[in-house]
Amino acid sequence: MNVRAVEEAALAWVWDHRDRFALGDDALAADGQVNHTWKPLGELAQVCAAVSAGTPPSDPLHTRASDLLDFAWQQTRRGELFLLMQSLEPFASYPLEVYAAFASAGHRHTGYEASAAVVARTRGWRVTEQYPTRRLGVIEAERRSGLSPHGRVPQALGRTWLGGLPEPWTFERAAGYALTHVVFHLTEWGHDPQGVPADLADYLLHWLPPWLDTCLEARMWDLSCELLAVAASVPRPPDPAALEDAWHRVAAAQHVSGAIPEEGAVQDTAGAAGSAxxxxxxxxxxxxxxxxxxxxxxxxxxxxxxxVGQGVPR
Known part of the structure; x- marks a missing residue:
């Protein structure tokens, strides 16, 4: 199974649809839908930052990811919009979380960082109500943005679903997305596998394969891909055969355009002319x-x- 072919096709689709990630006039609107403006842009930035950092500069995929990251940075007016968002929603964490993806790749705005640092020192920021996984993410976003984290990772981790080492049969969709993001935060989005504590690494080594198989059987492609990212991020990856089969199934779900649906039945991958x-x-x-x-x-x-042959498929 050629995993790289999946990556090439997926990034080609993203490149062809990059304008759909652009911020519109509603990005700063009081009633704007953040999930349709900043969220897609932030996810584009984070993935491209990770791909660029993990790919040799000589690789064409490094260039493609870097160009997409530059495109995303330009959408923020090279960071100026983060400063505006700080004044509009000083206690919203999502601007900092999006900014952290850029900062990790070297795109920084000193004015925004100075303003965010002031807010981050307030009691209001420290006691903002958040889900445990989100709090862990904010702590990591502060660190990546050069701010003093308002909490400690071990304490934040202990309050997450994964950190509690729950009964494996309690796994479901929400828990799945929570655990993947816990691992992403602990490993700097996959680049530091040793960031996963030993007890969590052992737990994931045992239970990640059946959870992944369950999601693939349910045609939950989005969560399956996140679990495959986790499998490549932990100190000891699961059994190679299980991952080989998982990648075959993901590849089969990928349309010839490079797109993969979040879930459900997939369109015919034969590539008819009208199926772009x-x-x-x-x-x-x-x-x-x-x-x-x-x-x-x-x-x-x-x-x-x-x-090679010890944890991830070719």
Whole structure:
């Protein structure tokens, strides 16, 4: 199974649809829909930052990811919009979380960082109500943005679903997305597998394969790709045969355009002339990004750790 082919096709689809990630006039509106403006842009930035960092500069995919990241940065007016958002919603965490993706790749705005640092020192910021996984993400966003984290990772981790080492049969969709993001935060989006504590690593080694199989059987492609990214991020990847089969199934779900639906039945991959847009953008952009992300981490694991035949498929 050629994992790289999945990554190439997914990034090609993202490139062809990059204008759909652009911020419109509603990005600063008081009643704007953040999930349709800043969220897609932030996810594009994070995935491209991770792919760019994990791919050799000589690789064409490094150039493509870097160009997409530059495109996303330009959408923020090179960081100026973060400063505006700070004044409009000083205690919203999502601007900092999006900014952290850019900052991790070297795109910084000193004015925004100074303003965010002032807010981050307030009691109001420290006691904002958040889900445990989100709080862990904010702590990591502060660190990546050069701010003093308002909490400690071990304490935040202990309050998450994964950190509690729950009964494996309690796994479901929400828990699945929570655990993947916990691992992403702990590993700097897959680039530091040793960031996963030993007890969590052992737990994931045992239970990640059946959870992944369950999601694939349910045709939950988006969550399956996130779990494959986790598999390439932990200190000891699961059984190679299980991952080989998972990648075959993800590849079969990928349309010839490169798009992968978030879930459900897939369109005919034979590639009829009229099937260039098989899914609505909102139904496939995140899963397609996650496929590129997971594939990039998988190929990087092969290259950098030389785990040929020891944890990730070719």
């Amino acid at each position: 847009e098989p899914y609505a953008f909102t139904d496939c952009y995140h899963s397609t990004l996650m496929a590129a992300f997971a594939a990039s981490l998988t190929t990087a694991r092969l290259r950098d750790v030389n785990h």
